[in-house]
């Protein structure tokens with residue numbers, strides 16, 4: 353067993369931690385996924401259920417990850433191993449850390465490609481390619497980008513390299529400085545766009561859609577989709593929050609910061625809805641458009657609105673920043689692990705991690721580019737998967753995230769010595785009991801239900 357020195361870097365201020373964690377959480381999940389699944393699952397009623405899931409499941413697991421990270425003071429795998437040893441538990445519990453790091457890395461392999469799309473759209477918009485374009489032209493633009501592997505490789509490579517540079521620069525010079533600049537800019541752009549969109553678009557219909565719940569449409573699946581998204585949107589079970597917890601000063605209150613980050617992430621998702629839906633309704637688009645909502649339909653709105661070139665460009669810059677701060681967060685834990693394990697410089701660790709990342713991202717690039725070798729024909733857990741992207745996305749979101757979350761809840765709730773967690777959480781006895789009840793019982797039961805549903809073993 354190699355022994356590594358504990359991580360000594362700490363967030364400079366509580367605010368810089370909050371920005372970094374919010375930056376990790378806020379991403380493509382808030383800006384395209386949340387609006388579209390909300391659109392498919394009954395709008396306001398979905399929001400209500402989703403909020404309950406964030407409170408009962410998301411926040412407790414968020415807290416668990418920060419507790420494990422801060423107590424462990426290593427990258428997630430080693431942190432989990434140390435806690436297992438200290439708690440005199442079976443060493444297999446360390447898998448909690450390793451599996452979640454792996455999940456984060458696999459998510460990252462397609463995340464950087466989609467971030468590359470956002471970047472490509474910044475240029476498309478700025479060049480005026482949306483001006484006066486009709487539906488067919490926009491669809492062609494989107495397909496042309498997705499199927500051009502040269503274009504996608506260039507943008508993906510750029511994103512990966514930028515990520516390597518930020519992470520290689522070291523924790524304080526790179527990550528902290530970047531999020532401190534990027535997050536406020538992103539939030540400002542988003543709020544500005546929401547005002548603009550409300551003024552230009554159909555605000556009344558959007559508000560009605562988002563805030564007047566109609567529970568008659570709610571099914572068991574709605575509940576399960578909301579639960580799964582609560583998980584994805586907070587970047588849980590992907591090594592991210594455990595890693596960020598390792599940089600937390602002992603004095604920071606994990607309880608209150610977790611609550612604030614969950615609120616911030618939720619607000620961004622709601623504001624994103626207020627940017628997108630007034631436009632969707634005003635321009636006669638459909639709410640349940642899926643990934644295409646942003647890339648295929650919003651340009652249509654930008655095409656005909658006043659100041660469309662400017663607004664469109666700003667929108668995709670914002671999306672790019674949101675995706676980029678999430679990408680950085682996923683590389684951070686892997687690069688830190690490589691430094692600990694191989695005792696090499698941070699630059700070498702970041703560059704080699706990103707070289708592997710880039711190679712694996714080609715699976716997604718060529719899936720969209722329809723390369724014959726990237727096409728598959730697999731049937732897995734009740735779902736038809738056509739290419740490598742489908743397989744990676746499906747396995748991470750629907751299998752590894754729920755399993756990792758279950759492992760974290762069980763590890764923090766049952767395996768790690770209660771007194772360790774109690775000392776880290778450092779709150780009232782009653783608040784601690786509530787948290788413990790949620791990770792011991794509520795989260796495992798809920799996640800098991802989601803998992804069974806998604807694997808098709810349960811039909812509700």
Ligand code: PHE
Nearest residue numbers: 377379380381382585587590
């Ligand atoms: N939370 C991110 C989003 O909403 C996605 C993500 C998942 C990021 C897991 C990191 C790890 O877009």
Ligand code: NA
Nearest residue numbers: 377378381585
């Ligand atoms: Na999110």
